[in-house]
Amino acid sequence: GVLVRELAALYEALRQRAPSPLPELPVQYADYAVWQRQWLAGETLRGQLDWWKLLLAGAPQALEVPTDKPRPATLSHAGASVPMHLPLALTEAAEALARREGATPYMLLLAAFQAVLQRYSGQDDVLVGSPIAGRRHASTEGLIGFFVNTLVLRARFTPALTFRELLAQVRDTTLGAYEHQDVPFEKLVEELHPSRDLGRTPLFQVLFVLQNTPDAGLSLPELTLRGVAVEHTVSRFELELGLSRAPDGYRGGIIFSTELFEPSTAARLAAQIQLLLEGALATPDAPLTALPLQTTEDRQQVLVEWNGAAADFRRDTCFHTLFEQQARRTPHAPAVILGDSALSYARLNARANQLAAHLRSLGVGPDVTVGLCLERTPEAIVALLAVLKAGGAYVPIDPSAPAQRKSFVLQDCGASVLLTVQSLAEAWRPQVRHLLCLDTEAARLAVLPESDVPSSVRAENLAYVIYTSGSTGTPKGVMVQHRSVLHLHEATARTLYAGQPRGLRVSLNAPLFFDVSVEQLIHLADGHCLCLLPEDTRKDPEEMLAWLEAQRVDVLDCTPAQLHLLLQAGLLERTHVPRLVVCAGEAMDLSLWQPLSRTRRTRTINAYGPTEGTVYATTWCVQDSSVQVPVIGQPLPNTRAYVLDEQLRPTPVGVPGELYLAGEGVARGYLGRPELTAERFVPDPFSTEAGLRLYRTGDKARWRQDGTLEYLGRLDFQVKVRGYRIELGEVESTLRTHPAVKDAVVLAREDVPGDKRLVAYVVPAHGEGADSPALDVAELRAHVRRHLPPYMLPAAFVPLTTLPLTANGKVDRKALPAPEAALDSEQAHEPPATPMEEQLAELWRDLLRVPRVGRRDNF
Ligand code: AMP
Numbered sequence: 001g002v003l004v005r006e007l008a009a010l011y012e013a014l015r016q017r018a019p020s021p022l023p024e025l026p027v028q029y030a031d032y033a034v035w036q037r038q039w040l041a042g043e044t045l046r047g048q049l050d051w052w053k054l055l056l057a058g059a060p061q062a063l064e065v066p067t068d069k070p071r072p073a074t075l076s077h078a079g080a081s082v083p084m085h086l087p088l089a090l091t092e093a094a095e096a097l098a099r100r101e102g103a104t105p106y107m108l109l110l111a112a113f114q115a116v117l118q119r120y121s122g123q124d125d126v127l128v129g130s131p132i133a134g135r136r137h138a139s140t141e142g143l144i145g146f147f148v149n150t151l152v153l154r155a156r157f158t159p160a161l162t163f164r165e166l167l168a169q170v171r172d173t174t175l176g177a178y179e180h181q182d183v184p185f186e187k188l189v190e191e192l193h194p195s196r197d198l199g200r201t202p203l204f205q206v207l208f209v210l211q212n213t214p215d216a217g218l219s220l221p222e223l224t225l226r227g228v229a230v231e232h233t234v235s236r237f238e239l240e241l242g243l244s245r246a247p248d249g250y251r252g253g254i255i256f257s258t259e260l261f262e263p264s265t266a267a268r269l270a271a272q273i274q275l276l277l278e279g280a281l282a283t284p285d286a287p288l289t290a291l292p293l294q295t296t297e298d299r300q301q302v303l304v305e306w307n308g309a310a311a312d313f314r315r316d317t318c319f320h321t322l323f324e325q326q327a328r329r330t331p332h333a334p335a336v337i338l339g340d341s342a343l344s345y346a347r348l349n350a351r352a353n354q355l356a357a358h359l360r361s362l363g364v365g366p367d368v369t370v371g372l373c374l375e376r377t378p379e380a381i382v383a384l385l386a387v388l389k390a391g392g393a394y395v396p397i398d399p400s401a402p403a404q405r406k407s408f409v410l411q412d413c414g415a416s417v418l419l420t421v422q423s424l425a426e427a428w429r430p431q432v433r434h435l436l437c438l439d440t441e442a443a444r445l446a447v448l449p450e451s452d453v454p455s456s457v458r459a460e461n462l463a464y465v466i467y468t469s470g471s472t473g474t475p476k477g478v479m480v481q482h483r484s485v486l487h488l489h490e491a492t493a494r495t496l497y498a499g500q501p502r503g504l505r506v507s508l509n510a511p512l513f514f515d516v517s518v519e520q521l522i523h524l525a526d527g528h529c530l531c532l533l534p535e536d537t538r539k540d541p542e543e544m545l546a547w548l549e550a551q552r553v554d555v556l557d558c559t560p561a562q563l564h565l566l567l568q569a570g571l572l573e574r575t576h577v578p579r580l581v582v583c584a585g586e587a588m589d590l591s592l593w594q595p596l597s598r599t600r601r602t603r604t605i606n607a608y609g610p611t612e613g614t615v616y617a618t619t620w621c622v623q624d625s626s627v628q629v630p631v632i633g634q635p636l637p638n639t640r641a642y643v644l645d646e647q648l649r650p651t652p653v654g655v656p657g658e659l660y661l662a663g664e665g666v667a668r669g670y671l672g673r674p675e676l677t678a679e680r681f682v683p684d685p686f687s688t689e690a691g692l693r694l695y696r697t698g699d700k701a702r703w704r705q706d707g708t709l710e711y712l713g714r715l716d717f718q719v720k721v722r723g724y725r726i727e728l729g730e731v732e733s734t735l736r737t738h739p740a741v742k743d744a745v746v747l748a749r750e751d752v753p754g755d756k757r758l759v760a761y762v763v764p765a766h767g768e769g770a771d772s773p774a775l776d777v778a779e780l781r782a783h784v785r786r787h788l789p790p791y792m793l794p795a796a797f798v799p800l801t802t803l804p805l806t807a808n809g810k811v812d813r814k815a816l817p818a819p820e821a822a823l824d825s826e827q828a829h830e831p832p833a834t835p836m837e838e839q840l841a842e843l844w845r846d847l848l849r850v851p852r853v854g855r856r857d858n859f
């Protein structure tokens, strides 16, 4: 304002060749600077700094607004802007509410902005920066110089907070910040020394500016003046909301980092601020979480338009019946191959029928569970089909799990029949009514009738029960019905495999206790051939490539970790590359996505789905160039995906929420666990049909504006390590059962990119006193091995005297240190002894990034 006035006065004076009419300045900027240095010192400075330290204590490192583009390590200042206009009626209503609440429009607009940011970030703690003029003294008004300071304004959110309450909070914070505005932002950063990150500005990443200088109405004689819209090509922060009061309402725009966001996201954000503000003005006493961020059309889009089309799938049959029909069509075609041995469709069907007949005689029928502890062998496929044909539900048991865990599963599922082989049974000695060793019983089974076994099984009956890690310490059995398996078959046939020829060679490489194996198995309904991957080959990428080539595999299912290894080993450079790669089980990262998205040698599908949703719920083709970042795509036909907030309301496009699944794939529940089932399988509020349920996945996701879903991590302590689903709570409770352990926390850490592993933090029972023994890592390892499968064994154990806690008394997982070494020695250090050992040790040091490697170290 002052500047404009002075410009007008000088222009007028110079035009008339008169001397400057402006009075001498009482002080100069240098005078101010000297004064400020003297004044802002000692007690005054302390007092101001202390206030800020209190305000910002325990503030989060960053506001995590999900970005459209992968976040670069160093953020440049490339930016752009979108316009924003709050209509006059809304502007005036906002101003009136602010007046009634003893607040300013600035405070009210900031509150609305912070409320929207809260929804985007999901954080209950939102820090926004805001510039302040800093000319507190009248004598500084006419000075040219750097006065502007930036204030950090923190808003705290609780579940029931209303807009009126938030406004009061923002008012108090803002008034306090004004009182303490003299501490330069740089000084504050220096004092608080937040951990620095070139990808993020310190303390806050989002700015709010309200230009409230009244329009000075510059008018100069003989000149016509009009405003020119400035195009912003620079963004100092990730997002900046800038508004000023125009005669027709608040106008301005959102400046955004073009390295992080698309213009449409900024535009949507602008619209959502307006929507939230409208809601807040209409119901200032409603909880903020109830305020709308989406229009009816937006809601319709995410609920209906983007959801899996309802398709007319057959429901009158079962997968094994389709297989039987296929066996009649192509009796001589190979169905299962392992190395040199092969089973034709006719043989596979005949042998499965023989075993099924026997199972029937043992009482197997609809909803009767049958344990199946077998490696990935043709016998396992025979057994699996036999259980289905007999009408029962198979329960795969991990042969490599410790005996105790296998017994738990066997007992928990209530099976009275266990199908296995002699060698596995000897190592385990399972307690079960009918122990059936397929190898030793082979002759007896071979004389049974080979014809199809009639059964009364129906679509509602169980096809299988797969156990997954349970957070409370024991695994839980997911009950999947035949109708869901049939659905998976039809849905994938119409999408992933549409247009593929018959007789494909499909790899079966997942363990049978992973539900992905079901998706591989159902190819037997279409005359394709299953190529069983030998277990040793699975562990070696070079050998696996050779195997894929030798077997001429057309369709490969694998986890991202496996695919990474295969790509590194040269999958795409081979003469034979599978025509279709289905990557599932874990999030694909950019380093996997990018090279695949450019290749024309194979089609890669990112498939997402929990066991409770029957293998796959959403899919996306990586080579589809309309999306540049990893997405989990769109729901399969007859599958619906909802991204919901805590009140089960759909979140708007761009805003993260929990992913829920509905449709034919939703499992019946957890076997024998009605409470857990009720907690995770909830009534479907979007369905008109009674009795339908949604499965709460515990996955965080959001809809992107292109109608695809983006996976954003877990909302709980479930992790995936090399495709294995692990509840950290289960490992923790196992550790706590050891008498030497007082407390334990387990994390899945990725300190070296691409190397995710479990790390256990253990507080020994006797404290760390001089007379107490240190943690016996070898003993703890053995303890875990006795109870949990190998993939749940932590790679490192870190002893701690106490667990770090957050301000509100929860374990502060972020404060847990990275383990010092990538390896854990169970024995004393012995240095390398020969030149060869020396060389090897050096290689390991480089690879594992550890300072020291000894002869006895365990990797
Ligand atoms: P599971 O029951 O073993 O299939 O594990 C399901 C969980 O694995 C999901 O809830 C996700 O957390 C994760 N998951 C599976 N597939 C994907 C994928 N394609 N992208 C990201 N996460 C995935």
Ligand code: MG
Residues within 6 Å of the ligand: 515, 516, 584, 585, 608, 609, 610, 611, 615, 616
């Ligand atoms: Mg899955």
